[in-house]
Amino acid sequence: MAKLVNRFEPTLVEQSYVFEAAKGVGVVTRQFIRNLFGRRDTPTVHYPEQRPVYPDRFRGRHRLMKRDDDQVRCVACMLCSTACPANCITIVAVEHEDTAIEKMPERFEIDLLKCIYCGFCVEACPCDAIRMDSGRHTLPAYDRKSEHIGKVDLLAIGEATIAPQGGRYRSVKEAH
Ligand code: SF4
Ligand code: SF4
Structure with missing residues (x-):
């Protein structure tokens, strides 16, 4: 009524x-x-001397996860860049020497100035290769170029993970 x-x-x-x-x-x-x-x-909060405790689902800076042998876990399937509504992920794929893996990203770049931190890329990834659980903010920068983060930066804060496809996210540390 x-x-x-x-x-x-x-x-x-x-x-x-x-x-x-x-x-x-x-x-x-x-x-x-x-x-x-x-x-x-x-x-x-008197940041950075004091840091708030973020909730588990806080979406911070992206990181690329690794395999047990420290190689990038991403298989350059492009699902994250396709799902990204801000169109800010650039991936250039190359063939992997291991034919079981097929592809890997030669270039993986995120333009953080365009990113809206929606987390769709993390949701879309079928193999737990990209996460936003770093608990870090995007750093302030003096020029636009510094806000383009590449594979090296993304891997620098990544860690090995053994999450099965579609399974619960687990890092190697958590598993042992
Ligand atoms: S968080 Fe959203 S906007 Fe940012 S890269 Fe991922 S999908 Fe794109
Ligand atoms: S991060 Fe995940 S979704 Fe994006 S290209 Fe790599 S494997 Fe595919």
Whole structure:
């Protein structure tokens, strides 16, 4: 059943906005004084000296995971770049010398300035090759080029994982 809602009709005093503006100034002033003298109420984290504990599902900087022999786990299937709504993943595939693996990325680049941290790439990957569980923020940079992270940077914070296809994510460390 439809619920009827009365249309808001402001009074003449409300229409003048003088009192409403004064009320707004009052709220801001109260908050300012509370922040100035009652620091316990201020939810400020003094980063980087203090670091908040992120929830498990926090999506931070990407990392590429590795096989047991430290090789990149990615098989250059392009599923992540296809799923990426920001179109910010560039992969150049080459043949792997192991015919059982077939392909690997020669180039794997993410443009972090375009990335919206949606996590679709992680969801799309069939072999746990890309994760966003690093707990790291994207670093500030002075130029756009520094926000293009490549395979070397992505692998530098990756670790070996033995997750089966479609299975629960597990790192080698967790498994032992
Ligand atoms: S988090 Fe989203 S936008 Fe960023 S690379 Fe992955 S799919 Fe693309
Ligand atoms: S990271 Fe995963 S989804 Fe992306 S190309 Fe590599 S294997 Fe495929």
